[in-house]
């Protein structure tokens with residue numbers, strides 16, 4: 001430690017690669033993220049991975065409270081001091097993939113705003129989308145390919161697209177070059193806004209069955225759907241063709257061309273709720 005950092009008790013350790021530590025240094029991107037969150041003074045924001053607080057510093061003056069979840073013990077411990085001990089900041093040192101926020105958030109509405117660590121972005125987003133008390137919206141920085149997957153339209157859909165669009169509408173905010181971070185990552189990033197649906201299209205107990213079907217459909221994404229579904233569900237391609245025909249979906253299409261609505265139609269036939 002240098003004399004100054006020692007006096008301030010800030011850790012000088014190198015960024016921890018295994019925690020995906022790429023700190024944002026581009027103020028225009030910070031402005032875009034905060035703008036996309038459309039914050040109001042009464043808002044409660046959960047920030048995942050505040051790191052050294054570049055984004056936290058922008059959020060704090062705009063909202064009622066920021067709950068920051070940081071897995072790096074040194075960064076979590078020093079965050080409040082770095083930011084001059086703001087009264088509306090709570091810091092939790094935990095893994096955002098498994099953290100229980102019920103005590104901090106209760107039944108209040110909240111938003112998630114984050115520059116996510118790449119290695120854990122998918123499970124973190126998934127845990128918030130599937131939470132008993134999900135956020136009203138999420139504005140997250142992720143790897144560009146993940147952003148494209150989340151916001152894809154029929155023709156380029158993947159399992160990730162269906163999984164995200166089942167719970168939320170997804171819109172890309174902007175692309176972010178590696179130069180916006182220190183240290184620079186090897187990949188391009190993108191900011192995405194997710195607006196959670198008031199109600200997902202199926203009740204909670206049906207979601208696992210629905211995603212089993214979709215996963216089966218994507219098991220061989222280059223094959224025609226009657227083949228990939230027939231194989232993935234273990235029913236053979238002729239029953240799969242019949243199921244797709246009843247659902248009004250051409251069995252010669254590929255999984256990536258179906259919209260969420262079409263997957264729901266196929267699911268309803270699969271569970272015998274429609275047409276059979």
Ligand code: SAM
Pocket residue numbers: 019020021022023024025048049050051052053054055069070071072075094095096097114115116117118120
């Ligand atoms: N928000 C800061 C910024 O924009 O400069 C840092 C973003 S950096 C990409 C990701 C941050 O998430 C790091 O501070 C890292 O320590 C933290 N982190 C990594 N894995 C985490 C996890 N599973 N749960 C919570 N925080 C995590």
